[in-house]
Amino acid sequence: MREILLSIFYAIVLVTAITWALLRSVRGTLLSLSPLALGVLWTLGFMDVFGLQFNLANVWALPLIIGTAAEYGLNIFVRYLEGRDDGGPALPRSTVMAVVLNGLTTIAGFGSLMIAHHRGIFGLGLLLTIGAAASLVASLAVLPVLIRLLAARAPAPRAVSPGA
Numbered sequence: 456m457r458e459i460l461l462s463i464f465y466a467i468v469l470v471t472a473i474t475w476a477l478l479r480s481v482r483g484t485l486l487s488l489s490p491l492a493l494g495v496l497w498t499l500g501f502m503d504v505f506g507l508q509f510n511l512a513n514v515w516a517l518p519l520i521i522g523t524a525a526e527y528g529l530n531i532f533v534r535y536l537e538g539r540d541d542g543g544p545a546l547p548r549s550t551v552m553a554v555v556l557n558g559l560t561t562i563a564g565f566g567s568l569m570i571a572h573h574r575g576i577f578g579l580g581l582l583l584t585i586g587a588a589a590s591l592v593a594s595l596a597v598l599p600v601l602i603r604l605l606a607a608r609a610p611a612p613r614a615v616s617p618g619a
Contacts, residue, residue, distance in 0.1 A: 483532060
């Protein structure tokens with residue numbers, strides 16, 4: 456069990472470090488990873504609803520959920536930054552549709568594990584499907600609101616003039 460918790464810790468640290476390296480902002484990193492936090496929390500809550508418990512077959516789902524949730528949030532936040540810097544829309548429909556398509560294909564892939572007759576593989580597929588869906592909803596419903604509330608208050612980065 457110690458190794459499993461360690462792998463989850465390493466996944467969170469690695470995803471956070473890569474996100475920070477891309478964004479170079481603590482606020483941006485926290486905002487873009489908020490769907491990760493919400494997705495994992497909601498997944499843990501839905502586990503009780505569906506009667507799922509962690510076991511040796513499905514405990515490896517959390518690092519996978521962490522990776523997909525981070526990707527959804529990062530895509531949304533980076534597109535927001537591009538729109539802010541270029542004067543375009545904060546969240547264009549094309550970005551929303553791309554994240555939705557990405558999420559639905561991930562959910563379909565994880566959900567395909569639920570056709571297995573083995574209860575462990577079925578439980579893994581169910582847990583991954585719940586986690587990917589919860590993270591997708593957090594990215595599309597909660598993250599834009601958080602961006603509007605928190606990122607709008609932050610000053611835009613100042614452009615450096617070529618002659619300076």
